[in-house]
Amino acid sequence: MAEVTLLTTRGLCRDFDGLRAVDDVDFTLETGEIHAIIGPNGAGKSTFVSLLSGRLRPTAGRVIFDGRDVTRLPAHARVRLGIAYTFQITNIYTSMSVAENIALAAQSRLSPGLFGRGGVGPRITEATQAAARAVGLTERLNARAGDLAYGHQRLLEIAMGLALSPRLLILDEPTQGLSDAEIAGVTEVVRQLASRATILLIEHNMDVVMALARRITVLDRGAILAQGTPEEIVADPAVQAAYLGDGA
Amino acid sequence: MRSANPRLLLLCAAVVAALFALQFVLSEYLVLTATRILILAIFAMGYNMLMGYTGMLSLGHAMFFAAGVYAAGLSSYYWGLSLPLAFVLGVGASFAVSLVTGLLVLRTQAVAFMIVTLMFAQVTYLTTLQFSDITGGDQGLTLPTGARGFTLMGIAVDLTRDSHRYNLALALFTATLAGLFALTQGRRGRLFAAVRENAGRTEMLGFNTFRIRLVAFVVSGTLSGMSGALYALMFGYIGSAFAGFELSIEALLFTLVGGPGTLLGPLLGTGVMTLLIDRLSGVTSAYLIVVGALLIAVNQWAPAGLLGTLRDRRLPWLK
Numbered sequence: 220m221a222e223v224t225l226l227t228t229r230g231l232c233r234d235f236d237g238l239r240a241v242d243d244v245d246f247t248l249e250t251g252e253i254h255a256i257i258g259p260n261g262a263g264k265s266t267f268v269s270l271l272s273g274r275l276r277p278t279a280g281r282v283i284f285d286g287r288d289v290t291r292l293p294a295h296a297r298v299r300l301g302i303a304y305t306f307q308i309t310n311i312y313t314s315m316s317v318a319e320n321i322a323l324a325a326q327s328r329l330s331p332g333l334f335g336r337g338g339v340g341p342r343i344t345e346a347t348q349a350a351a352r353a354v355g356l357t358e359r360l361n362a363r364a365g366d367l368a369y370g371h372q373r374l375l376e377i378a379m380g381l382a383l384s385p386r387l388l389i390l391d392e393p394t395q396g397l398s399d400a401e402i403a404g405v406t407e408v409v410r411q412l413a414s415r416a417t418i419l420l421i422e423h424n425m426d427v428v429m430a431l432a433r434r435i436t437v438l439d440r441g442a443i444l445a446q447g448t449p450e451e452i453v454a455d456p457a458v459q460a461a462y463l464g465d466g467a
Numbered sequence: 468m469r470s471a472n473p474r475l476l477l478l479c480a481a482v483v484a485a486l487f488a489l490q491f492v493l494s495e496y497l498v499l500t501a502t503r504i505l506i507l508a509i510f511a512m513g514y515n516m517l518m519g520y521t522g523m524l525s526l527g528h529a530m531f532f533a534a535g536v537y538a539a540g541l542s543s544y545y546w547g548l549s550l551p552l553a554f555v556l557g558v559g560a561s562f563a564v565s566l567v568t569g570l571l572v573l574r575t576q577a578v579a580f581m582i583v584t585l586m587f588a589q590v591t592y593l594t595t596l597q598f599s600d601i602t603g604g605d606q607g608l609t610l611p612t613g614a615r616g617f618t619l620m621g622i623a624v625d626l627t628r629d630s631h632r633y634n635l636a637l638a639l640f641t642a643t644l645a646g647l648f649a650l651t652q653g654r655r656g657r658l659f660a661a662v663r664e665n666a667g668r669t670e671m672l673g674f675n676t677f678r679i680r681l682v683a684f685v686v687s688g689t690l691s692g693m694s695g696a697l698y699a700l701m702f703g704y705i706g707s708a709f710a711g712f713e714l715s716i717e718a719l720l721f722t723l724v725g726g727p728g729t730l731l732g733p734l735l736g737t738g739v740m741t742l743l744i745d746r747l748s749g750v751t752s753a754y755l756i757v758v759g760a761l762l763i764a765v766n767q768w769a770p771a772g773l774l775g776t777l778r779d780r781r782l783p784w785l786k
Contacts, residue, residue, distance in 0.1 A: 272671065298673030310668045312661060323661055326654060327673040333655055333682055340654070383673065 223250040225387060225417050226271065226302075231280035233266055240266040242441035243280070248387070253409070253418045255432035257425075257452075259461060263441040264421045265307060268389050271419070272304040273297040285386070298327065303385035307392045307421070309372045313365030317356060317375055320364050321347045324382035350382040354408050370401040377408060381415075388416045394424050406430055437461070471653025474784045475730060479648060482731060483641050490633050498629045500745060504738050505636040506698050507721070509643050511733030513690025514718035519727030520651050521683035522663030526581045527588030528718045530568070531688040533595065533710035534561040535695030537602065540705035543614050550617040550626070554696050561692015562685065569684035573677060585715070592710040599707075607706025615703060632701055639697060640734075643690060647730060650686065652786070659683055663728075691718070724765055726772030729786055735773055 226248040233241040240263045248254055256264050269275040271282060273294035281290045289297055298304075312320050325346035330339045351357045354374040359367065364375060373393060380388050390409065394402045406427050412418060413431075422428050428435065428449070435452045437444040439461045445452060452458055470476045486505070490498055510532055517523050539557030542548040548556065572583045595602045602608070616625040624631050651659065661669040662679050670676050699705045708714070717740075725736025743761070747754035769776035778785040 274671070293670075293675075295670050295673050295675050298671060304671050306668070306671075310665065310671075312664050312668065314664060315657075315660070319657060323657060323669070324672050326657070330654065331673065333658060333679060343654070379672065 224248070225250040225285060227283045228271070229281045229283070231267070231270055231282065232278045233263075233270055233275060234278045240441050241270060241277070244438075244441075244443055246436065246443065248417060248419060249434075250386075250417055251413070252433045253413050253420060253431050255420045255422055255428045255435045256438060257422065257428060257435060258438035258444070261440075262438040264438055265391060266441075267438065268304070268391060268419065268421060272302055272389055274304070298383065298385075299331065301384075301386035302389070303380040303383045303387070303416075304389045305376045305380040305391060305393065307395065309369070309376055311364045311372060311375055311379070313363070315364055316360070317351070317362050317364050317367065318347055318360040320375055321350050321360075321378050321382045324379040325350070328383055346382055346384075350378040353381055353411065354378045355404070370397050370404075373397060373401075373405065374408070377405070377412075381412065385416050387419060388412065389419045389421075391421045392423060393420070394422065394427055402427060471656070472648075472784055472786070475652065475786070476648065478785075479644055479730065482734070483637070483644065486637055486640075487634075490630060495629055498633050500741065502629070502633045502636045502701070503698075504734075504741050505633075505640045506694055506701065507717070507741065508734040508737040509640055509697070510691050510694035511718050511721040511725070511737050512643055512647060512730075513687045513694065515722045515727060515729075515733045516647060516651070516690065517683050517687035518719065518722055519729070519732070520656065520659040520663065521680060523576070523680065523683070524581055524719070525584040525687075526712075526715050526719070527584030527586070527591075528687070528691050529710050529712065529714035530588040530591040531561045531565055531691035532695035532698075532714055532718075533591055534564040534688075535692030535697075536699040536705050536709045537595065538692075539696035540608065540610060540699040541602070543610055543700065544608055544705070547614070550614060550624075550700050551619050553614075554700060557696025557699070558689060558693045561695065562689045564692070565685045565688020566681075568688065569681050573680050573684060585712075588710070588712070588715055592707065592712070595707045595710050603706060605707050607704055607708075610700070610703040610705070612703075614700075626701055626703070636697065636701065639693070643693075644730070647690075651730060656786075660728075720762070723772055724762070726775030726778065729772070729774040729778055731785075732772050732774040739773075 224247055228244055228246045231241055231244040232239065244267060258264050266275065270277050273292060277290065281288055284300060284302060322343050325343045329342050351360055354377050356371065356374055356378060359371060367375065377393060394405050397405065402424065409418060409431055420431060432449055435449055436446045437452060437458050444461055445455045445458050489501060493501060514528050517525055535557040538560030539553040542556050543553040568587055572580060572587065575583050596604050615627050624635060626632055658674065658679055662676050666676050695709060721736035721740055722733050724740055726732030744754060744758065747757050771779055774785055
């Protein structure tokens with residue numbers, strides 16, 4: 220696959236009451252890659268991807284997606300363009316069934332308006348089942364989402380992102396709070412997804428990052444500290460210093 | 468086309484059929500009460516669209532009811548507009564009022580939303596008092612007897628006759644029920660429920676939640692106004708009490724008792740509460756104490772309302 224830029228940011232900044240959480244970030248994401256963002260707690264990872272998804276507005280700078288300036292677009296309009304975001308803290312419709320949760324996402328793509336065209340019901344059902352199959356939730360489609368085990372809720376969250384058929388899927392700590400066996404499952408699911416969408420992964424678990432990422436960006440105190448392949452990042456002295464202390 | 472919720476559709480059809488049959492069994496007085504219940508049920512159903520299905524608690528729905536009352540009543544009183552035209556004007560006015568109000572108040576949520584809707588409604592109420600030389604204020608205006616009947620498409624309707632009033636109210640109730648069925652069940656209904664349960668998530672699924680809320684708000688306000696226009700023209704009286712705070716509370720009360728977020732809950736709630744208040748107020752002047760005690764009981768044992776509790780325990784399709 221040719222290297223085509225999917226998303227770039229130019230001088231992206233975000234302040235919270237004088238605290239600069241994201242500081243002048245120039246970032247580039249290529250189409251088709253799995254790109255991980257890592258960094259110590261409070262490095263600004265979640266804030267940064269919130270600026271990409273539109274959940275937060277930047278203080279300064281621009282976000283360009285597929286050649287189009289989306290800086291001023293609200294979150295829901297960015298989702299329509301193909302930027303999907305899955306939440307760090309599980310965020311699902313707990314009183315609805317698993318199928319309804321995924322169907323809402325599929326509906327957003329296939330029949331977006333309140334008074335949209337009819338006759339898409341079967342396609343929504345089809346897309347719902349496909350997304351459930353991709354994460355292994357087929358058996359639980361009729362369960363109430365709030366009754367699912369935590370690991371399955373995380374998978375549902377990913378299935379909802381998937382049912383949007385996004386071009387860019389932002390996964391915010393998908394393995395947080397999962398057991399080792401579940402982490403292996405999620406890792407495999409993400410690997411499968413990469414053939415369909417570009418993936419931006421925020422992750423604390425370095426094993427997962429090393430297994431999946433083609434490129435890694437390290438954030439520290441809101442700024443990009445290093446960028447490169449997993450091997451380059453591991454060998455980078457500045458990264459080691461940020462993570463382990465410089466030992467001096 | 469396959470229905471989104473066939474069992475509920477069947478139940479709705481049965482309820483409408485039963486309501487139609489009711490006029491042949493009930494006494495004249497009870498037919499009048501039933502007429503009032505049907506019209507107020509439209510009000511409560513409109514309220515339920517916003518509060519029950521979309522999860523926004525308004526304390527100001529009397530303003531939409533009043534918009535219908537005054538637009539229909541005043542145009543009939545001063546301009547001698549025919550009743551169907553006055554009715555359409557009432558519906559149109561409440562549509563306009565709810566659209567403009569919605570664009571303003573939907574910037575707020577939760578408690579702020581309650582307070583802002585209350586404020587708008589109080590302004591409406593005070594306005595009807597301020598211009599009492601036009602509106603009749605507290606005393607109100609009685610519509611002239613000439614404006615108590617009309618002929619539409621060859622059908623002569625006489626609004627001084629109980630059976631005519633009842634069937635007209637039933638026709639509009641049925642139309643409202645059908646419209647709300649289409650809006651709240653299946654794929655569309657899922658969107659309102661999604662906004663109610665988790666607006667942030669819904670936004671991140673690509674839905675314009677403001678627009679969904681606005682649609683719910685305008686549908687809600689317009690139905691409330693339609694109920695008001697109908698009430699004013701049907702009983703030939705308009706007055707400031709129709710814009711009062713008590714009426715906003717009644718919409719909330721009827722919905723809460725019947726079951727927020729259930730299609731037939733508002734009808735049940737309106738029926739139960741109206742009959743109860745009618746009966747009790749004949750027995751004791753302290754009837755509100757009994758009503759209050761009953762509300763506490765409902766809140767304690769059926770917090771989702773009568774039909775809502777039935778839905779949660781037994782019949783999940785009853786929504």
